[in-house]
Amino acid sequence: MTALSPALAAHLADAILLLHVGIVVFVLLGALAIPLGAWRQWRWVRGFRWRLTHVLLMAGIALQAWLGALCPLTVWEQALRERAGQASYGDSFIAHWLARLIFFEAPWSLFVAAYTGFALLVIAAWFAVPPRRGR
Template sequence: MTGLPPAAAAIAADALLVLHVGIVAFVVLGAVAIPIGAWRGWRWIRRFRWRLAHVLLMGFIAAQAWLGALCPLTIWEQALRRRAGQPVYAESFIEHWLSRLIFFQAPWWAFVAAYTVFAGLVVLAWVKVPPKRR
């Protein structure tokens, strides 16, 4: 990354941001799709690999929040933005963009609590709507 030209670093940072948004969408929309899919009889919401990726990803997110760590994608994106000479933000990806979306600042513990509750809901969905192996 140190030898990356600033223009390439900016493109890479934007690509990471798109990936990050995709992961957030996967976790949030996946959590919404599971109970709806169980109710509607969608078989894909019970696919084991998909569900395992979903629950492990949410567990990782909650664990890093409890440890007070920023997401590795956030750290990497910010390093690329610095390399590109672009401004960076100090808080987590979710805290930064969510606070701008709803115009509200919250202490870090509020995000830890939210991630923990959300992780609990994902685990509850695992139990109530269990995935099936082939």
Template sequence: MSEPLLLLMADVVLVLHVIFVAFVVLGLLVIYLGYFCQWQWVRHKVWRIAHLAAVGYVVVQSWLGLVCPLTVWERALREKAGEVTYAGSFIQHWLHRLLFFEAPDWAFVLVYSVFGSLVLASWFVVRPHKHMRQ
């Protein structure tokens, strides 16, 4: 495969990763905002299950000390294209790069766990509907 194609594929994986992170982080904010604004769509059960599953995946992955498969895939594509890759997790890399923020791995596990607990709490505070109302 050519270097430009490998880099394009790595960038696509990066964009998918950003979308996933945005869904996880912004999803919780939207759930609580929707509660206060009385948006019924934030109670859609399928959407809420998808959000809870995504956050659960991140939390369990951090507890097990695993690096996200999207990070592994992006780094492998960049390495194959001859580009320098980053170490650590996706979030650690970009927080450091964007905010010059560094923390030990345990701090990220703690943050992910607390965030996951907030998402789980949202299930009870902003109860999903079994069926969307017409």
């Protein structure tokens, strides 16, 4: 990263942050859309690639938490922010923003439990509202 200017590093960090927010929104709203879509008979909620992406993302998030690893997007964003001379944070993306949004501080084990529970919910939705291949 030595070739990056601080301004470019800041823009890249912001782009990673937007991507990260997009993934969080996709995972959260996707989990809500599956049962709602099954009830409303929305065909797209049974799309195989969409559902596979959803379940793999959540399983990966839970696995990272169990391993005590930060999300690579968090690591990259923090490194770019440091290169840009901006402040970074030491927790996971979710832990940091939850703390900032609702002043909620908790041990990492609580986030591991939350990620695991949410991953189990997403996996249960896979079976309760099974995806379909093809049209």
